[in-house]
Amino acid sequence: MNGQTEAANGRSSSPCEGSSSSGGDGDGQLTYSWRDVNVYVTRKEKTSVRLTKLACRSSEKPQERRILNNVNGVCRPGELLAVMGASGAGKTTLLNVLTHRNNDKVRVTGDLHVNGRPVHPDSLTSLSAYVQQDDLFIGLLTVREQLIFQAMLRMDRDITLEQRVMRVEEVIMELGLTKCAFTKIGVPGRIKGISGGEMKRLAFACEVLTNPPLMFCDEPTSGLDSFMAQAVVGVMKMMAERGKTIIATIHQPSSEVYAMFDRVLLMAEGRVAFLGDADAAYLFFSRVGLPCPPNYNPADFFISTLAIQPGKDEACRAAIATLCDEFASSHDGQMVAQAIEDNMVADESGFPYSPLEEARVRRSPYRARWLTQFRWVMWRSWLEVTREPTLIKVRFFQVFLIAVLLGIIYFQQTPSQDSVTNINGAIFLLLTNMTFQNVFGVINTFCVQVPVFLREHLNGMYRTDVYFLAKTLAELPFYIALPFMFSIIAYYMVGFGGNIVNFFTCAAIVVLVANISTSFGYMISCVSRNLNMALALAVPLVIPLMLFGGFFLNNGSTPDWLAWVRYASWFSYGNEALLINQWRSVESIPASGNRTRFPNGEAVLRFLNYQDGSIGVDVCCLCLLLILYRTLAFLGLLSKTFRR
Ligand SMILES: Nc1ncnc2c1ncn2[C@@H]1O[C@H](COP(=O)(O)OP(=O)(O)OP(=O)(O)O)[C@@H](O)[C@H]1O
Numbered sequence: 320m321n322g323q324t325e326a327a328n329g330r331s332s333s334p335c336e337g338s339s340s341s342g343g344d345g346d347g348q349l350t351y352s353w354r355d356v357n358v359y360v361t362r363k364e365k366t367s368v369r370l371t372k373l374a375c376r377s378s379e380k381p382q383e384r385r386i387l388n389n390v391n392g393v394c395r396p397g398e399l400l401a402v403m404g405a406s407g408a409g410k411t412t413l414l415n416v417l418t419h420r421n422n423d424k425v426r427v428t429g430d431l432h433v434n435g436r437p438v439h440p441d442s443l444t445s446l447s448a449y450v451q452q453d454d455l456f457i458g459l460l461t462v463r464e465q466l467i468f469q470a471m472l473r474m475d476r477d478i479t480l481e482q483r484v485m486r487v488e489e490v491i492m493e494l495g496l497t498k499c500a501f502t503k504i505g506v507p508g509r510i511k512g513i514s515g516g517e518m519k520r521l522a523f524a525c526e527v528l529t530n531p532p533l534m535f536c537d538e539p540t541s542g543l544d545s546f547m548a549q550a551v552v553g554v555m556k557m558m559a560e561r562g563k564t565i566i567a568t569i570h571q572p573s574s575e576v577y578a579m580f581d582r583v584l585l586m587a588e589g590r591v592a593f594l595g596d597a598d599a600a601y602l603f604f605s606r607v608g609l610p611c612p613p614n615y616n617p618a619d620f621f622i623s624t625l626a627i628q629p630g631k632d633e634a635c636r637a638a639i640a641t642l643c644d645e646f647a648s649s650h651d652g653q654m655v656a657q658a659i660e661d662n663m664v665a666d667e668s669g670f671p672y673s674p675l676e677e678a679r680v681r682r683s684p685y686r687a688r689w690l691t692q693f694r695w696v697m698w699r700s701w702l703e704v705t706r707e708p709t710l711i712k713v714r715f716f717q718v719f720l721i722a723v724l725l726g727i728i729y730f731q732q733t734p735s736q737d738s739v740t741n742i743n744g745a746i747f748l749l750l751t752n753m754t755f756q757n758v759f760g761v762i763n764t765f766c767v768q769v770p771v772f773l774r775e776h777l778n779g780m781y782r783t784d785v786y787f788l789a790k791t792l793a794e795l796p797f798y799i800a801l802p803f804m805f806s807i808i809a810y811y812m813v814g815f816g817g818n819i820v821n822f823f824t825c826a827a828i829v830v831l832v833a834n835i836s837t838s839f840g841y842m843i844s845c846v847s848r849n850l851n852m853a854l855a856l857a858v859p860l861v862i863p864l865m866l867f868g869g870f871f872l873n874n875g876s877t878p879d880w881l882a883w884v885r886y887a888s889w890f891s892y893g894n895e896a897l898l899i900n901q902w903r904s905v906e907s908i909p910a911s912g913n914r915t916r917f918p919n920g921e922a923v924l925r926f927l928n929y930q931d932g933s934i935g936v937d938v939c940c941l942c943l944l945l946i947l948y949r950t951l952a953f954l955g956l957l958s959k960t961f962r963r
Pocket residue numbers: 360386404405406407408409410411412413424425570
């Protein structure tokens with residue numbers, strides 16, 4: 320492998336150095352090359368078709384647009400490669416291709432090779448780290464907790480707990496996070512946390528932690544002051560000097576930061592305008608008649624030269640095309656082509672290729688064992704649930720308030736001909752309230768957490784089943800306590816009567832319904848693209864289930880062709896079970912004047928077509944629905960994790 324610097328062989332006393340921290344082998348040095356990378360997006364273009372002299376019909380025809388155009392490049396161990404260009408030049412798109420991330424909506428062609436072998440996405444995950452432009456965190460954790468969580472799940476199994484904690488402290492110091500180590504990260508609009516700059520450094524710290532042999536950074540310095548930007552690039556430079564391969568997009572580096580880059584890749588209009596040593600870029604631009612003025616920030620000069628100026632679009636595009644062609648045929652361009660060619664052939668005898676091979680053979684991109692993953696994801700999920708005391712109080716207060724309101728409206732119903740409708744109404748309201756409260760509660764919180772899950776999962780931190788199970792278990796105490804509290808207040812205020820067994824049966828059914836609604840909320844969140852879509856889907860999906868629950872439509876008058884909806888409706892089973900629990904043991908209902916419509920509880924059940932029902936069967940069906948909706952939610956989440 321060329322490009323391996325002296326420093327590349329240097330060792331440090333860091334727990335990650337010299338051990339398999341991220342890539343399976345701390346000594347792993349990787350050359351990454353890409354050739355003829357093209358990215359196409361499909362968009363619908365409106366075209367008007369003339370039908371008659373007067374009439375036109377517009378149709379939408381899908382058109383492909385190329386946003387990366389035969390991009391070539393290479394980055395070797397010990398190099399810090401800065402990808403630069405004006406906004407929209409294609410830097411992020413290139414990084415997404417190189418990391419196999421966020422490519423769902425585009426078509427990608429081209430060859431990607433690591434150490435002479437085609438890149439495999441799982442191997443790449445195992446060997447690399449990617450600092451993405453948008454910072455996604457669970458805002459209730461402190462900076463230190465976030466790093467500990469990352470260290471526990473991303474470092475190799477043979478690294479001890481002490482070494483992990485030591486590495487966390489080291490990274491906190493290196494990136495100037497000591498001051499905010501015990502500050503919560505923050506949730507926009509709810510919890511004031513660390514500053515934007517600190518957030519950026521934290522994102523970087525999470526990736527640096529494992530000391531990966533290959534690192535991608537998308538705008539790691541955006542939002543940082545010049546001192547901190549220099550510090551972050553300094554850490555990248557230090558990592559490169561230890562033999563790591565670092566590829567970073569940088570928007571507007573200062574002259575000092577530019578001087579720290581080993582090599583630069585200048586992009587324009589989705590093409591490569593230059594790739595080579597940072598100093599050689601001056602010479603190339605001078606040679607093509609575009610010398611950088613003295614005392615001018617070279618990065619500013621290159622970016623402004625490669626930008627499309629408003630009003631001069633065509634001229635700029637033509638100049639950029641000429642420049643890119645000149646580079647491709649230049650000496651620097653030929654050197655890049657040769658380096659790529661060299662990296663297309665695996666060097667069996669040369670530098671060991673074990674990290675990639677190991678990752679491929681192992682087939683599992685996860686560093687930690689299943690139980691370790693579960694322990695730490697559970698730890699974080701529990702912190703998430705309990706860290707917001709105000710929110711917990713609000714949730715309890717909300718449940719208390721609605722239960723009391725229901726109790727006041729239906730206060731102390733004594734069995735009579737008139738109270739039958741009231742009691743049945745109160746029972747149905749129990750179910751409706753539990754449903755809407757939980758479906759919307761889950762959607763509002765879970766949809767925001769899904770992007771964090773996806774990023775961490777794709778980083779190879781934990782499996783989907785671990786996340787789903789830990790989340791379910793951490794929240795379970797609340798989804799039992801809240802509906803139970805609701806049942807106690809509503810049951811005794813409304814005066815449903817019966818004995819303690821009736822009460823516990825009612826509470827158990829309400830708890831079950833609350834958990835089915837939660838599962839349904841998870842399912843909607845998992846199949847939706849975002850929060851808005853999930854909220855829009857929830858009402859039209861819940862209402863039919865509610866309509867066939869037996870309150871608005873008599874059980875016996877459901878049209879045959881819609882009968883199946885009842886089988887998927889927890890309202891139906893919950894309502895039947897609660898009504899049987901309520902009326903089964905009522906032996907007589909006092910007459911109202913000389914009107915005796917319902918002489919006893921059996922008559923009420925007969926009227927509602929529930930005379931043949933059984934609580935046991937209903938509870939079993941509710942349990943099956945709980946399993947069904949949880950499983951569908953899990954499958955929905957799993958489908959989100961498949962990458963092309
Ligand atoms: N999925 C997509 N659909 C349509 N157009 C896209 C898509 N992804 C990227 N583009 C377009 O491709 C071009 C390059 O985008 P990209 O985000 O890679 O630019 P960039 O150089 O990273 O810009 P910035 O510095 O502003 O982040 C832009 O014109 C962008 O609008």
